[in-house]
Amino acid sequence: MSPRIKVIRKVSNPPIIKGFKPYGPESGKQKLGPVNLLYEEYEAIRLSDYDILNHHQASVMMGISRPTFTRIYASALQKIAIAFVEGRQISIEGGKVYFDSDWYHCSKCGCYFNNPEKEKPVNNCPLCGSQRVYKFDYENAHEDIADKTCDDMCICPGCGFEQEHQYGQPCSKQICPHCKSFMKRKGSPNCRNFKNK
Amino acid sequence: MKVAITSTGNTFESTIDQRFGRCAYFVIYDTESKAIEFIPNPNKDAEEGAGPASVQLIASRNINKIVSGEFGIKIKPLLDSLKIQMIVLKEPEKKIKDILEMLHH
Numbered sequence: 001m002s003p004r005i006k007v008i009r010k011v012s013n014p015p016i017i018k019g020f021k022p023y024g025p026e027s028g029k030q031k032l033g034p035v036n037l038l039y040e041e042y043e044a045i046r047l048s049d050y051d052i053l054n055h056h057q058a059s060v061m062m063g064i065s066r067p068t069f070t071r072i073y074a075s076a077l078q079k080i081a082i083a084f085v086e087g088r089q090i091s092i093e094g095g096k097v098y099f100d101s102d103w104y105h106c107s108k109c110g111c112y113f114n115n116p117e118k119e120k121p122v123n124n125c126p127l128c129g130s131q132r133v134y135k136f137d138y139e140n141a142h143e144d145i146a147d148k149t150c151d152d153m154c155i156c157p158g159c160g161f162e163q164e165h166q167y168g169q170p171c172s173k174q175i176c177p178h179c180k181s182f183m184k185r186k187g188s189p190n191c192r193n194f195k196n197k
Numbered sequence: 198m199k200v201a202i203t204s205t206g207n208t209f210e211s212t213i214d215q216r217f218g219r220c221a222y223f224v225i226y227d228t229e230s231k232a233i234e235f236i237p238n239p240n241k242d243a244e245e246g247a248g249p250a251s252v253q254l255i256a257s258r259n260i261n262k263i264v265s266g267e268f269g270i271k272i273k274p275l276l277d278s279l280k281i282q283m284i285v286l287k288e289p290e291k292k293i294k295d296i297l298e299m300l301h302h
Contacts, residue, residue: 099274109286114282126282
C-alpha cells in the first residue's frame with residue numbers, strides 16, 4: 001500500500017538566505033555533506049521561535065494539523081542539532097511546500113492584490129490609491145458576492161412608488177419621497193396583504 | 198515604478214485581458230517617466246508554458262506590478278518569489294485608459 005499523501009505545507013515567508021556555513025580552523029575538514037533543512041522546517045522554526053506562536057496557531061498558519069506541525073518542528077531541531085554538533089553546513093531547500101502571500105481587496109475599484117513586501121503594511125490600494133483596503137479571505141468573499149447582487153425592489157404601500165433596494169438598508173427604514181410613508185420589500189407577505197385590501 | 202497591464206489590443210480603447218499568460222498585448226507603463234509601451238505577447242498561441250514564459254518577459258523588464266484578470270496556479274508562486282505584485286481586476290469591460298487613469302491617483 002502506498003503511504004498517506006502529504007498535505008502541501010503553506011510557507012508565507014521564504015528564507016532570505018540559502019543556508020549556513022560553519023567557520024573556524026576545524027570547519028570543512030570532515031567529509032560530511034550539508035544537512036538539508038526543508039522549507040517547511042525553516043517555516044516551523046520561524047513561526048514557533050521567531051514569531052513566538054504556539055504549535056496550534058503555527059499549524060493553522062501552515063495549513064496542517066497540530067501533530068504534523070510538532071513532527072516537522074522536532075525534525076527541524078534534530079537537523080539543526082546535527083549541523084551544530086558535527087560542524088556541518090545547513091542548506092535550506094526542498095520540501096512539499098507552496099509559497100503564498102496574503103491577499104487584500106479594495107472596495108473602491110474592486111480589485112484584489114497581494115503584498116510582496118511583507119515587512120511593509122498595506123494602507124493604500126496599488127491601483128486607485130484608495131485607503132478602503134481590507135484583508136481578503138476566501139470564506140467571507142462568497143457571502144459578500146451573494147449579498148451584493150441583491151436585485152430586490154422596495155415598494156411604497158401608500159402610492160406604489162418603487163425604488164431599488166439598497167444592500168444593508170432595511171426597507172422599513174426608507175421613506176417614500178412622494179407620500180412620506182415607510183417602504184416595504186416588494187413581494188414580501190406584508191406588501192401583498194396591503195394590495196389585497 | 199513600472200506597471201504591466203494585460204490588454205486585448207494595442208490601443209487605449211482596448212479592454213483588459215482576463216488572462217495573463219495568453220493575453221494579446223502587455224501595456225508597460227512607467228509611473229515616473231510616464232512612458233507607455235505596448236508589446237505584443239509572443240506566447241499568445243503557445244500550447245503550454247505560456248504563463249512562465251510571460252513571467253520571464255515581465256521579469257526581464259524590471260516590472261513591479263502586474264494588473265490582470267486572473268493569474269494561474271503556476272504563476273502565483275513564481276511572481277511571489279520574484280516579489281512582483283499581482284493585482285487582480287475582475288472587470289472585463291475596463292479600458293486601458295481607465296486603468297492608466299486609476300494608476301495616476
